[in-house]
Amino acid sequence: MLRLVGVDLPEQKRIEISLTYIHGIGLKLSREILVKAGVSPDLRAKDLAAKDVASLQKILDTYKVEGDLRKEIRENVQRLKRIGSYRGMRHTMGLPSRGQRTRTNARTKRGKRKTIGAMKKEDAAKVAA
Template sequence: MARIAGINVPVKKCVPFALTYIHGIGITTANIICRSCKIDERKRVLELQDEDIEKISSFIRQKYVIEGELRKKVAMDIKSLMEIGCYRGLRHRKGLPVRGQRTHTNAKTRKGRSKLPIAGKK
């Protein structure tokens, strides 16, 4: 395992796909990083030199919010929505879908299991 920006990434995968193991970096961002650092996207992490890995790590640290900082930022954003009492904050507080999905049926993931079991018919 190679360490890029403090995260272990698999060495047998191509660089863009290995970068997606870092929370906050998707495939599009990974491709942008590879192009910016002038690294061939078909190379495997195993084939990278130490200076290439350092170049990627420093670029990510300068340009992107990743891992713990990103998780903290998202949590704080949700908390602020709940504090100001906006619609999205209320939905988060109640544990219901936030983005306008149907709740009459579906939404079992957000709502959880039903509280009272329904008695079977005779």
């Protein structure tokens, strides 16, 4: 199995898709990296030559990916919380921080809740019993 920057990449998929398994690399960046490395995006990961893997590794070392990227994001959020900014407070309260409405929706951020509201009489009787 091909391993780059600490991530096992699927060998059966094309290399441009395989690179997206690395946190911080999407399809667009994957294609840019392959152009810089001079590797065909149509090659399967298992078909890469050792020199191709080495050139990909060298280029990937210039990007902030995986653990370093996760650490930077976590530190940025901690800084926002520490300075008491509006965005930091929203992160602390577990609410959306980019202006979305929360009267309805925001379920992903706020978590699963039980439905509260009007019930039919027969349903209310079943719950009470």
